[in-house]
Amino acid sequence: MTKPTSRAPLSADLLPATGAWRVGDPVGDRRFVEVTPGRPFSLEGGGVLRGVTVAYETWGTLAPDASNAVLICHALTGDSHAAGDSEVGGASKGWWHRLIGPGRAVDTDELFVVCVNVLGGCQGSTGPSSIDPTTDRPYGSTFPTITIRDIVRSQKAVADELGVERWLAVIGGSMGGMQALEWAVMYPDRVGGLVAIATTAAASAQQIAYSSVQRSAIVLDPNWNGGDYYDAAPGAGPHGGLAVAREMAHITYRTESEFAERFDRKQFDSLDTGFTAWQRFQVESYLDRQGEKLVRRFDANSYLAIARAMDLHDIGRGRAGIDRALARITAPVLTMAIDSDALYPPYQQEQLRDLIAANGGTVTHGVIHCVEGHDGFLTCPDQVGAAVAPFLAQLRNHPRTEI
Amino acid sequence: MTKPTSRAPLSADLLPATGAWRVGDPVGDRRFVEVTPGRPFSLEGGGVLRGVTVAYETWGTLAPDASNAVLICHALTGDSHAAGDSEVGGASKGWWHRLIGPGRAVDTDELFVVCVNVLGGCQGSTGPSSIDPTTDRPYGSTFPTITIRDIVRSQKAVADELGVERWLAVIGGSMGGMQALEWAVMYPDRVGGLVAIATTAAASAQQIAYSSVQRSAIVLDPNWNGGDYYDAAPGAGPHGGLAVAREMAHITYRTESEFAERFDRKQFDSLDTGFTAWQRFQVESYLDRQGEKLVRRFDANSYLAIARAMDLHDIGRGRAGIDRALARITAPVLTMAIDSDALYPPYQQEQLRDLIAANGGTVTHGVIHCVEGHDGFLTCPDQVGAAVAPFLAQLRNHPRTEI
Numbered sequence: 001m002t003k004p005t006s007r008a009p010l011s012a013d014l015l016p017a018t019g020a021w022r023v024g025d026p027v028g029d030r031r032f033v034e035v036t037p038g039r040p041f042s043l044e045g046g047g048v049l050r051g052v053t054v055a056y057e058t059w060g061t062l063a064p065d066a067s068n069a070v071l072i073c074h075a076l077t078g079d080s081h082a083a084g085d086s087e088v089g090g091a092s093k094g095w096w097h098r099l100i101g102p103g104r105a106v107d108t109d110e111l112f113v114v115c116v117n118v119l120g121g122c123q124g125s126t127g128p129s130s131i132d133p134t135t136d137r138p139y140g141s142t143f144p145t146i147t148i149r150d151i152v153r154s155q156k157a158v159a160d161e162l163g164v165e166r167w168l169a170v171i172g173g174s175m176g177g178m179q180a181l182e183w184a185v186m187y188p189d190r191v192g193g194l195v196a197i198a199t200t201a202a203a204s205a206q207q208i209a210y211s212s213v214q215r216s217a218i219v220l221d222p223n224w225n226g227g228d229y230y231d232a233a234p235g236a237g238p239h240g241g242l243a244v245a246r247e248m249a250h251i252t253y254r255t256e257s258e259f260a261e262r263f264d265r266k267q268f269d270s271l272d273t274g275f276t277a278w279q280r281f282q283v284e285s286y287l288d289r290q291g292e293k294l295v296r297r298f299d300a301n302s303y304l305a306i307a308r309a310m311d312l313h314d315i316g317r318g319r320a321g322i323d324r325a326l327a328r329i330t331a332p333v334l335t336m337a338i339d340s341d342a343l344y345p346p347y348q349q350e351q352l353r354d355l356i357a358a359n360g361g362t363v364t365h366g367v368i369h370c371v372e373g374h375d376g377f378l379t380c381p382d383q384v385g386a387a388v389a390p391f392l393a394q395l396r397n398h399p400r401t402e403i
Numbered sequence: 404m405t406k407p408t409s410r411a412p413l414s415a416d417l418l419p420a421t422g423a424w425r426v427g428d429p430v431g432d433r434r435f436v437e438v439t440p441g442r443p444f445s446l447e448g449g450g451v452l453r454g455v456t457v458a459y460e461t462w463g464t465l466a467p468d469a470s471n472a473v474l475i476c477h478a479l480t481g482d483s484h485a486a487g488d489s490e491v492g493g494a495s496k497g498w499w500h501r502l503i504g505p506g507r508a509v510d511t512d513e514l515f516v517v518c519v520n521v522l523g524g525c526q527g528s529t530g531p532s533s534i535d536p537t538t539d540r541p542y543g544s545t546f547p548t549i550t551i552r553d554i555v556r557s558q559k560a561v562a563d564e565l566g567v568e569r570w571l572a573v574i575g576g577s578m579g580g581m582q583a584l585e586w587a588v589m590y591p592d593r594v595g596g597l598v599a600i601a602t603t604a605a606a607s608a609q610q611i612a613y614s615s616v617q618r619s620a621i622v623l624d625p626n627w628n629g630g631d632y633y634d635a636a637p638g639a640g641p642h643g644g645l646a647v648a649r650e651m652a653h654i655t656y657r658t659e660s661e662f663a664e665r666f667d668r669k670q671f672d673s674l675d676t677g678f679t680a681w682q683r684f685q686v687e688s689y690l691d692r693q694g695e696k697l698v699r700r701f702d703a704n705s706y707l708a709i710a711r712a713m714d715l716h717d718i719g720r721g722r723a724g725i726d727r728a729l730a731r732i733t734a735p736v737l738t739m740a741i742d743s744d745a746l747y748p749p750y751q752q753e754q755l756r757d758l759i760a761a762n763g764g765t766v767t768h769g770v771i772h773c774v775e776g777h778d779g780f781l782t783c784p785d786q787v788g789a790a791v792a793p794f795l796a797q798l799r800n801h802p803r804t805e806i
Contacts, residue, residue, distance in 0.1 A: 281714065
C-alpha cells in the first residue's frame with residue numbers, strides 16, 4: 001500500500017537542516033542594519049531580542065530629497081530579493097521582478113525601491129535560525145512570538161538608515177499588505193501612499209485554520225525536534241513537515257479551476273501496461289515540487305513564527321477596533337482584490353476600501369482578474385502594475401503638503 | 404515558541420493504535436457477510452484478498468417481494484451505522500439519523516434500509532486493520548490498492564445475501580455518491596433509482612491534491628511506521644498524522660463564511676491579563692477536537708486506502724469516457740448540489756445531470772442551500788430529505804417494467 005499512497009521521498013534527502021541563509025553564506029546584494037544598536041528590541045508580546053538585524057536590498061537611486069523611495073513588503077515565504085535577476089546567495093529571480101525594474105510599473109529608473117526580509121524570517125534578518133547572542137546558539141525553540149507590528153517596527157530602522165523620512169509608497173500583497181496597512185497606521189507621517197493587495201484588516205477564522213493545520217504538520221515531523229534541529233545532520237531536518245505545510249498552503253493559494261485546467265487527472269508517468277490508474281497523478285508530483293522548492297530556501301521555525309504572526313494580525317487590536325484603526329490612515333490608499341482568491345476573498349479588501357472611505361480617506365480599488373487565486377498578486381504582475389503605476393505617478397505629481 | 408505555535412497534544416494520548424473495530428469488540432447491530440465464500444476476491448488493480456467480509460446494518464422490514472430495499476452508501480470516514488441511536492460498539496448516532504428512520508424522509512416504516520461499511524474501512528469490513536488469513540497478522544502495509552468499483556462489487560454480496568434483486572434506490576453523498584454512480588453503471592439491472600449528492604463523475608485535480616496532502620500528513624507521522632503500527636502500545640499509534648489529515652480535510656468540508664460567523668477571531672480561553680492575543684484561537688481548538696474525534700473511531704491505513712480509492716474514482720475509466728459510462732445508467736437519477744460546496748462544486752453535479760440527460764436518462768436536479776459547504780449533505784438533512792422523499796415515492800409508485 002505504501003507505494004501508491006505515500007508521498008515520493010524528497011530528492012533533497014541530504015539538504016541542510018534549514019534552508020535559511022546563515023552568516024558566512026554569500027551575501028548577494030543584501031545589506032544589513034542593526035535595528036536598535038546597543039539596545040534590546042522589545043516585542044509586542046513581551047519578548048525581547050538582542051542584536052536584531054534586518055537584511056534588505058535596494059534598486060534604483062535615492063533622490064537627493066529622498067522623495068522617491070518605495071518600500072516593498074514580502075509575503076509569508078518571501079524575502080528581500082523582490083527584483084533583479086538570479087544572484088549568488090539569493091533567490092533565483094526577484095519574486096516581483098516583472099513588476100519592479102527599469103521601465104517597469106515600479107520603475108527603478110525613477111524610483112528607489114527597498115525590500116526588507118521580515119523579522120522572524122530566514123534570509124538575513126533575525127529569526128529562529130539566527131544565533132542568539134546571549135547563548136551563541138540558534139534561537140530555535142526559544143524564539144519569541146512576533147507580530148506584524150514588530151516586523152514593521154524593525155523595518156523603520158531601514159528607513160532611518162537610508163534617510164527616508166517618508167516612503168512615497170508602501171506596497172505589499174498578502175502578508176505584505178498586512179505590513180503596508182500597519183505602516184500606514186503606526187507611522188502615518190512616514191507613509192505617502194499605501195498599496196494593499198489581496199490582504200485583510202484581520203486574519204479570518206479560515207485563514208487561521210489553514211495556518212494552524214500547516215503548523216501542526218511541521219510540529220508532527222519528528223525531525224522538528226521541538227524547534228531545535230539546527231545541529232541535525234544533512235537530510236535530518238524537518239523537511240517533510242515543512243514540505244507538507246507548503247503543499248497544503250499551495251492548494252489554498254491556487255484555484256480549483258486552475259488545477260482542473262492544468263492537471264485534470266493526468267498521470268505523472270504512464271507505464272506501458274496501458275492501465276496506469278495506479279501511478280501518481282501529475283498534481284501530486286507538482287505539489288511535491290512545491291514542497292521541495294520551499295525546503296531548499298526556507299526554515300521550518302520561520303514558517304511557524306511568521307504564520308503565527310499572520311494569525312495574530314488584527315489592525316484593530318488595542319486601537320478600539322478595525323474601523324478606528326483604519327481612520328488613522330492619512331495616506332492615499334490603493335486596495336486590490338483578486339477575483340478568484342478564495343483564501344483572502346475580495347470582500348476583505350472591499351471592507352478595507354469601505355472603512356477607509358467611510359473615515360474620509362482617499363481610496364482607489366482595483367480588481368485583478370486572474371485564474372490563479374491568491375497567488376495572482378505574484379502570477380499576474382501586469383495587472384498589479386497597471387493599477388500601481390498610475391497610483392505612484394499620482395503620488396509623485398501631487399505630493400502631500402509637508403507635515 | 405512551541406506553546407503558541409504547536410497544536411495541543413491529543414488528550415487521547417493512550418488511545419489504541421487504531422480506532423478500528425476489531426474482532427472481539429461488541430458487534431452492536433452489525434451483521435456480516437463473506438463476499439466470495441471459499442474464493443479469493445480479485446481487485447481492479449490486480450490485488451487479491453482472501454476471506455473478504457463486509458459489515459452492514461439494516462433498518463425496517465424487507466417486503467416479501469423485496470421491492471422496498473434502499474442502499475445507503477457512506478462517505479470517506481463513515482460506516483454502516485447510518486441510522487438509529489447510540490449503540491454499543493458503534494458510532495454514537497447514525498450519521499444520517501435525521502434522514503433515515505420511522506416517518507422520516509427515508510421512512511423505515513415503509514422501506515428496508517441497508518448500509519454497508521466499505522471494503523478498506525475499519526468498522527467491521529475487511530480493511531488494512533483486519534487479519535490477513537494467510538499470515539494471521541493485520542494487513543497493514545500489505546493491504547492492496549482498492550477502488551470504488553471494488554467497494555461496490557463487495558456490496559453486491561449483501562444484496563445477494565438479503566435476497567434483494569434490485570435496490571429501490573442507491574443513495575449517497577460525496578464518496579457515497581461515487582458508489583451510487585458505480586452501482587448504476589456496473590449493475591443497471593439491480594438499481595431502480597440513484598441519488599448522487601455532492602459528488603463527481605471523476606475526482607478533480609484539486610480533490611486529488613487535498614487528498615494527497617492529507618495522506619502525506621499521515622505518512623509523516625513516525626508512529627505510522629510504514630503502515631505496520633497495530634502492535635504499537637496505547638498512545639503510540641499514528642494519531643497525530645491522522646488528526647492533522649482530518650483537520651485539514653475538515654476545513655475543506657466547511658466554508659469561509661461559516662467559520663467567520665462561528666469563530667471569527669475568538670480566543671479559546673481568555674486570561675485575566677486583558678491581552679490575550681497569544682492564546683489559541685477557538686477555531687484551532689475546534690479543529691483539534693475534529694481530529695481527536697476521528698482518531699477515536701478510525702484507522703490511519705483505512706484513511707489512506709479509501710482516500711486513494713476516491714482519487715482513483717473515474718466513472719469513465721475503461722468505459723470510453725465519462726459520457727459513455729453515464730449512458731449505461733438506466734435508472735431514474737436525482738442529482739443534488741450544495742450551493743456553498745467548494746470541494747465538490749455544483750458544476751460537478753450539473754455535469755452529471757447534463758450528461759445523463761443528454762444520453763436520454765431521466766434526471767432531476769436539486770440544490771441544497773446550506774452554509775456548511777460540502778458537509779451540507781450531513782448538516783442539512785432536511786433539505787436532502789425534501790428532495791429524496793418524493794423521489795423515493797415516485798420510484799415506489801411507478802416501478803420500472805420488469806427486465
